[in-house]
Amino acid sequence: xxxxxxxxxxxxxxxxxxxxxxxxxxxxxxxxxxWFRQDPGKGLTSLxxxxxxxxxxxxGRLNASLDKSSGRSxxxxxxxxxxxxxxxxxxxxxxxxxxxxxxxxxxxx
Amino acid sequence: xAGVMQNPRHLVRRRGQEARxxxxxxKGHSHVYWYxxxxxxxxxxxxxxxKENIIDESGMPKERFSAEFPKEGPSILRIQQxxxxxxxxxxxxxxxxxxxxxxxxxxxxxxxxxxxx
Numbered sequence: 001x002x003x004x005x006x007x008x009x010x011x012x013x014x015x016x017x018x019x020x021x022x023x024x025x026x027x028x029x030x031x032x033x034x035w036f037r038q039d040p041g042k043g044l045t046s047l048x049x050x051x052x053x054x055x056x057x058x059x060g061r062l063n064a065s066l067d068k069s070s071g072r073s074x075x076x077x078x079x080x081x082x083x084x085x086x087x088x089x090x091x092x093x094x095x096x097x098x099x100x101x102x103x104x105x106x107x108x109x
Numbered sequence: 110x111a112g113v114m115q116n117p118r119h120l121v122r123r124r125g126q127e128a129r130x131x132x133x134x135x136k137g138h139s140h141v142y143w144y145x146x147x148x149x150x151x152x153x154x155x156x157x158x159x160k161e162n163i164i165d166e167s168g169m170p171k172e173r174f175s176a177e178f179p180k181e182g183p184s185i186l187r188i189q190q191x192x193x194x195x196x197x198x199x200x201x202x203x204x205x206x207x208x209x210x211x212x213x214x215x216x217x218x219x220x221x222x223x224x225x226x
Contacts, residue, residue: 044144046152046153049152
């Protein structure tokens with residue numbers, strides 16, 4: 001059974017800092033891994049999708065890496081802004097979508 | 110304890126026909142979300158519904174797409190006059206309470222794969 005964990009559970013940083021969110025999964029038989037953002041009152045927003053054959057993806061200030069063999073992914077956020085405050089979810093897609101519990105990020109102005 | 114159920118799992122339609130996708134949330138869940146995954150793309154939010162109410166439809170195409178979650182029965186995503194670009198996997202998720210509680214977990218169904226010929 002696939003299990004996904006995320007560290008840290010919560011993070012508070014001053015504006016402008018670079019930060020790293022971590023995701024681990026137990027079963028490497030996945031099609032892809034996605035990072036999502038969740039804001040109150042909204043559905044999930046997909047940030048980055050990494051196919052199982054890829055090692056990283058970049059979008060703007062976001063960079064996600066995937067090491068399938070070790071069951072790890074990281075989301076790097078450069079020059080954080082208060083608008084980045086949200087919960088960040090990692091999800092792997094194998095038989096089904098399995099989500100991690102999320103990292104709650106607060107970026108202080 | 111059945112999870113989120115979606116049917117059909119696969120649906121083939123010709124251009125111009127209607128597609129109806131059904132989602133039965135987990136028992137006790139009154140919040141439903143629909144997502145679309147186009148080939149080689151990430152999951153994209155479409156609509157968020159509670160029983161008999163649309164809460165957020167900011168991700169829904171303006172035409173041909175509609176969603177409902179009646180008091181009784183499953184949630185329905187309806188696509189009228191389908192075109193080839195509608196071919197995708199459509200996922201439904203449900204949660205016990207809404208996304209006002211940021212940590213609320215969404216449980217996903219297996220998806221319906223729509224193919225438009």
